[in-house]
Amino acid sequence: MEDSKLNIAFFGSSIVSAYWNGAATYYRGIVKALHKMGHKVTFYEPDIIDRQKHRDIEDPDWCEVYVYPQDKVTLRALLRKAHEEADIIIKASGVGIFDSFLEKEVALMKENDNLIVFWDVDAPATLDRIEKDKNDPFLELIPQYDLVLTYGGGQPVIDAYTKRGARQCIPIYNALDISTHYTVEHEPRFEGSLAFLGNRLPDREKRVEEFFIQPALNLPHLKFLLGGSGWESKSLPENVSYLGHIYTKDHNAFNSTPTAVLNISRDSMAKYGFSPATRVFEAAGAAACIITDYWEGIEMFFEPGKEIIVAKDGEDVENILKALTPAMAKKIGEAAYRRVLDEHTYQHRAQLLESVISKKNCALN
CATH class of the missing domain: 3.40.50.2000 (Glycogen Phosphorylase B;)
Incomplete structure (x- = not known):
């Protein structure tokens, strides 16, 4: 060898x-x-x-x-x-x-x-x-x-x-795969306050309900975007646009366009910690402002509050969205982008x- x-x-x-x-x-x-x-x-x-x-x-x-x-x-x-x-x-x-x-x-x-x-x-x-x-x-x-x-x-x-x-x-x-994931121009079909991309899986669904669907119900004046397979039969609030499977070629626009992108860990990943999802780095590569549920070890990858926003529950997500301005989101997204280029x-x-x-x-x- x-x-x-x-x-x-x-x-x-x-x-x-x-x-x-x-x-x-x-x-x-x-x-x-x-x-x-x-x-x-x-x-x-x-x-x-x-x-x-x-x-x-x-x-x-x-x-x-x-x-x-x-x-x-x-x-x-x-x-x-x-x-x-x-x-x-x-x-x-x-x-x-x-x-x-x-x-x-x-x-x-x-x-x-x-x-x-x-x-x-x-x-x-x-x-x-x-x-x-x-x-x-x-x-x-x-x-x-x-x-x-x-x-x-x-x-x-x-x-x-x-x-x-x-x-x-x-x-x-x-x-981050820098040749595949990067910032692109905003795309109208992906405009909104919060976007989440993830397939419907049994050990993720309850967390999606808490961190995404309930905030959408409580913030009817904001637009939410849901991408991924398996959500067709899920009852969703009127302000949630379900987009179905998002092909890789559209991930950059999906991450670059909305004010913030949500990461929700599966139960098993959250239990063991130290498991940043692939989509976290995809989103950071597009300089997206990422809101994530908490998992142990997150500080190894991003600085909470500066390079990523951590929410402990759905109410946290709501409060974050109420306070988050485009300028704040841009600053956090750019900080995440610099971090992944340097280390990840x-x-x-x-x-x-x-x-x-x-x-x-x-x-x-």
Whole structure:
């Protein structure tokens, strides 16, 4: 394994489609940055839940993409290809089909000259799952991986994985992809006081009701914007415009146009903390004024009150919106933008990943 140019195989949900796939932006940012460093990444993703019909991008020039059908015969062939070619083989959580099969097969690919990595893009959900089910087959596989990487979670997640036998656990946090997310001109269809973008998920819905829907009910003179899949059947106040799935190409306008953008953590993410959502960095890249619910560790990424506004509940959101002027929002958004450029781009994350891989490689050799 040569550090100068690594061949990396990545089994994940999807890198070409963000449809019901919040990890797409994360994957793209990391992989693009690795490509710029000279590494080759091959991304293997399944053709499920109409993701290929809702692509955001064509096959990129910064990684090779294999879309496989829902059968294990094809998948086994691709696993053999990855085993033969790759220096590093990564199994991400939440692929969406054959996850248990992939976790086991990738773990079995361990050789003296390769690295086997489990990359957990939803560590709180994974850890909650294995805590509830002591017979979960993944428990026995954790110690077999050279490295566990996580989308977030900080020390609580590191401790939880170490307790379960992980050789090493390192968070690789979300970040800004400066080539994709940036400030654009305001777009009339996204004008409003507060915008929220997120799919309808069971462990987020109550928080959306508290931090977004109730404030909209109580502030009928303001316009609210809701983007994301699954909200069609949700009863919404008249001043909430439901926009459905927002394609990646429209994220910059969605973030740049309204007075403020809301971040709402899922229950599991809020529980473990240290888990800034991908959309936080997307919004900061567009110099948006971000209002977020509180989660432990936020100070690692943004300074509350200066670079981001923290709301402890829905009433806080209402009071913030009542006091927030366009000038104040602009100042906070610009401060967030400067912070992410200085510390939180995917180039920063890829450099950390490269250093971790290098140290692992030295230890193996």
